[in-house]
Amino acid sequence: MRTQAEPKQLSMSLYVLEHVLFTDHDAEFSVEEPAIRGKAPRCDLCGEVVGMLFWLPPRRAAFRLEGRRWGDIVYGPGDSLIVSARLAVAFRKAGLSGLSGFEPVEIVKVSPRTAVSPVSEYVHVDIARSSASVDDTASGLVRCRPERRCLKCGGSSVRRLDRVVLRDGTWSGEDIFFAWGLPGRWLVTERFRAFCTSQGFLINSEFVDAAKYVCPRPNSAASAVDTRRASDRRNNTN
Numbered sequence: 001m002r003t004q005a006e007p008k009q010l011s012m013s014l015y016v017l018e019h020v021l022f023t024d025h026d027a028e029f030s031v032e033e034p035a036i037r038g039k040a041p042r043c044d045l046c047g048e049v050v051g052m053l054f055w056l057p058p059r060r061a062a063f064r065l066e067g068r069r070w071g072d073i074v075y076g077p078g079d080s081l082i083v084s085a086r087l088a089v090a091f092r093k094a095g096l097s098g099l100s101g102f103e104p105v106e107i108v109k110v111s112p113r114t115a116v117s118p119v120s121e122y123v124h125v126d127i128a129r130s131s132a133s134v135d136d137t138a139s140g141l142v143r144c145r146p147e148r149r150c151l152k153c154g155g156s157s158v159r160r161l162d163r164v165v166l167r168d169g170t171w172s173g174e175d176i177f178f179a180w181g182l183p184g185r186w187l188v189t190e191r192f193r194a195f196c197t198s199q200g201f202l203i204n205s206e207f208v209d210a211a212k213y214v215c216p217r218p219n220s221a222a223s224a225v226d227t228r229r230a231s232d233r234r235n236n237t238n
């Protein structure tokens with residue numbers, strides 16, 4: 001297994017993993033209350049919130065099928081994901097890194113009423129916070145509060161972005177991760193993309209080439225997700 005401590009040069013292509021709505025196997029989850037939540041992660045340099053509240057076990061979720069069949073990734077309101085047990089097993093077998101936890105989720109509700117309950121089991125996974133850091137200048141990044149500068153997290157959220165470029169030598173080797181300065185975006189390597197596509201997983205997701213990833217998103221579905229996640233973030237970080 002690769003060490004995650006020493007910075008590495010990112011020589012392979014990088015993608016932003018995005019939820020694609022209304023595919024044949026699109027599904028979402030919501031957290032069933034009462035739930036236990038941990039504090040939102042903060043930048044250790046400036047104190048800015050850099051992610052959503054952690055959702056802690058025991059985890060109970062309501063699943064909603066938007067498509068016709070259950071896929072291998074179920075998106076929800078936080079920074080974490082729920083994935084099928086078969087994807088989780090294959091991920092670990094393939095020696096990929098960046099997902100942790102792999103803890104069971106109890107599905108307490110399925111909707112709509114006509115949906116068949118999922119056959120396979122699902123697990124909750126946390127996504128690594130890499131030492132990777134976005135290069136604001138090379139990415140054409142404009143922040144919401146540019147006066148709040150922080151060398152680690154950027155100081156505020158992203159208003160505009162022309163592409164995603166990481167600072168040289170900051171990536172710590174994960175295949176799926178969050179980068180400092182770019183909250184709420186799952187970054188994945190070519191290795192992770194190939195893993196998902198070559199093994200026939202049903203993933204209601206798009207791999208957007210980081211070199212072409214712009215914000216705001218031009219696509220209305222993706223923009224809807226961005227808007228919803230931003231709203232969730234506001235409601236979820238206090």
Ligand SMILES: [Zn+2]
Binds near residue numbers: 043
């Ligand atoms: Zn900071």
